[in-house]
Structures are given as C-alpha cells and as structure tokens.
Amino acid sequence: MRQVDAVIRERLSSRVALIDQISRYIVNAGGKRIRPRLVLLFSEALGFDGPERFELAAVVEFIHTATLLHDDVVDESDMRRGRPTANAMFGNAASVLVGDFLYSRAFQMMVSVNRMRVLEVLADATNVIAEGEVLQLMNMHDPDLAVADYLQVIRYKTAKLFEASARLGAVLAGADATLEDACAGYGRALGTAFQLVDDLLDYEGNSSELGKNVGDDLREGKPTLPLLLAMERASGAERQVIRHAIEQGEVQGLPEILSIVRRTGALEATREAARRETEHACAMLQALPDSRARRALLELSVLAVQRSS
Numbered sequence: 001m002r003q004v005d006a007v008i009r010e011r012l013s014s015r016v017a018l019i020d021q022i023s024r025y026i027v028n029a030g031g032k033r034i035r036p037r038l039v040l041l042f043s044e045a046l047g048f049d050g051p052e053r054f055e056l057a058a059v060v061e062f063i064h065t066a067t068l069l070h071d072d073v074v075d076e077s078d079m080r081r082g083r084p085t086a087n088a089m090f091g092n093a094a095s096v097l098v099g100d101f102l103y104s105r106a107f108q109m110m111v112s113v114n115r116m117r118v119l120e121v122l123a124d125a126t127n128v129i130a131e132g133e134v135l136q137l138m139n140m141h142d143p144d145l146a147v148a149d150y151l152q153v154i155r156y157k158t159a160k161l162f163e164a165s166a167r168l169g170a171v172l173a174g175a176d177a178t179l180e181d182a183c184a185g186y187g188r189a190l191g192t193a194f195q196l197v198d199d200l201l202d203y204e205g206n207s208s209e210l211g212k213n214v215g216d217d218l219r220e221g222k223p224t225l226p227l228l229l230a231m232e233r234a235s236g237a238e239r240q241v242i243r244h245a246i247e248q249g250e251v252q253g254l255p256e257i258l259s260i261v262r263r264t265g266a267l268e269a270t271r272e273a274a275r276r277e278t279e280h281a282c283a284m285l286q287a288l289p290d291s292r293a294r295r296a297l298l299e300l301s302v303l304a305v306q307r308s309s
C-alpha cells in the first residue's frame with residue numbers, strides 16, 4: 001500500500017493548482033482503501049508481482065474518489081471521513097470538475113498498462129457505476145421501493161467497483177475465465193455487504209465514529225434496507241411516520257424512526273443480510289490456493305460485517 005500511495009501522489013500531479021489542492025484534500029482524507037487492497041491481494045493470491053498491480057490499485061482508488069466527489073455534490077453532503085466535504089470547502093463546480101479530472105487521469109493510467117482486458121473491465125465498471133448513480137437518484141423519496149430494486153442500486157453503485165478491483169488481480173495474473181469470475185464474485189459480494197453495513201450504520205452509529213452525520217440517508221430521502229424492513233414489520237402508524245420522512249427527507253423525527261428501526265429488528269436483519277453476502281464471498285475463495293493473501297481476504301470479509309465505522 002505504501003507503493004500504491006506513492007503512485008497516487010505522483011499521478012495526482014497537475015499544472016493546475018486547484019486540481020492539486022482538491023485532489024490531495026480528498027485523497028489525503030484517508031479511507032479504508034479496500035478497493036486497491038483487493039487488486040493487490042488477488043494479484044498476490046494468484047502469483048502476480050509485477051508493478052502494474054500498483055498502477056491499477058491507484059486507478060481504482062481514483063475512480064472511487066471521483067465518485068465520492070460527485071456523490072457529495074448530488075447529495076449536498078457537508079461532512080465525510082470526519083472533515084468538511086470538498087464541495088463544502090471549494091464549491092460544487094470545482095468538485096465536479098476535479099472529479100472529472102480524476103476519472104480522466106484514471107483512464108490515462110489504465111491505458112499505460114497496455115492490456116485490452118483491463119480497459120474492458122474498468123470501462124464497464126465506470127459505466128455501470130454511473131447507471132447506479134442515476135438509478136439511486138430515480139429512487140429518492142420513494143417509500144415503495146422494492147428490496148430487489150434497492151439491491152440493484154447497491155450492486156451497480158458500490159459493489160461493481162469492488163468486483164472490478166478483484167477481477168483485475170485475476171486479469172493481471174492471466175487467470176482463466178472461471179477463476180476470474182470467482183474473484184469477481186468475491187468482490188461483488190463483499191461490496192454488497194460493505195454497503196449494507198454502511199446503510200445500517202446510518203441508523204446505528206454515531207457521527208464521530210462514522211465521519212458523517214447520522215441520519216444523512218434519511219435527510220436525502222434514500223429508502224435503504226433498514227427503513228424498508230422496518231416498514232414491513234412496523235405498525236400502520238409507525239409505517240406512516242417512516243413513509244412521510246422518506247417522502248419529505250425530514251430528520252426532525254429521526255429519534256422516533258431510530259426507535260422503530262431498532263424495535264422491529266431491521267438493523268439486525270440488515271447485518272444478517274450482509275453476513276450472508278460475506279459467506280458467499282468466502283465460498284468464492286475456495287477456487288484460490290491457500291496463501292497469506294487468501295487468508296487476508298477471508299479476514300477482510302469478516303471485518304466488513306463487524307465494523308462500526
């Protein structure tokens with residue numbers, strides 16, 4: 001990861017001072033860097049140790065960072081990772097344009113690897129992520145959203161880049177299609193679990209640990225799984241409280257909604273759904289030989305569900 005960070009610092013360089021400033025602000029804010037870790041771990045698990053793995057690990061982090069910049073503008077967020085968002089600091093226009101710079105820099109970097117399969121995987125992933133963003137926008141303030149449609153957004157918007165990151169390790173190692181798909185299946189399931197836990201933490205965590213405001217999803221009118229499950233299990237009056245909050249994006253009634261979500265067991269059910277995804281992820285790893293990297297991937301799937309931030 002130190003070598004990945006060195007690539008990130010080098011590739012962030014721009015002759016435009018504002019691009020340098022905003023890019024470094026958001027990248028240096030930290031984060032779990034799970035997606036680049038997947039590139040490195042699957043490369044190691046399959047015996048590839050070439051320098052291209054560092055370049056592609058940085059590429060997926062740039063793509064992820066670009067989506068965060070755009071997300072925060074769309075969601076009007078003012079806090080991420082415990083700091084003001086880039087749009088809060090520098091304005092919406094600058095954040096969107098620097099997000100575009102990161103996307104285009106990522107494509108410059110992936111071309112330098114000179115592998116058509118790498119381009120196919122990442123071009124497909126960025127397109128699907130964009131579709132997921134639009135789907136989520138269409139679903140805002142809709143309390144009647146089906147669970148299957150909610151899961152589709154997760155798989156497009158979040159899990160797709162996890163899937164691509166895991167697949168890239170297999171591509172670099174020259175794995176066959178079956179093994180490549182197994183690696184991708186792990187990433188897809190892990191990414192789904194990761195987002196499910198993110199969504200439950202919006203109602204279970206606290207702002208200082210999360211690095212964002214508790215209840216942000218409700219304020220934005222996002223009908224996430226904890227709310228959808230709570231509505232299925234709640235009384236008629238409680239269901240109406242949640243419906244109204246989603247439709248209006250109101251957080252004034254957040255304490256009551258938190259009580260309903262907890263009482264109905266919606267948080268436990270959401271975490272259990274995440275746990276099932278990680279079980280599926282672990283099953284995909286059976287296709288890999290035993291190694292330090294494979295054991296790390298198994299541990300990562302456990303940590304994804306147990307985390308509190």
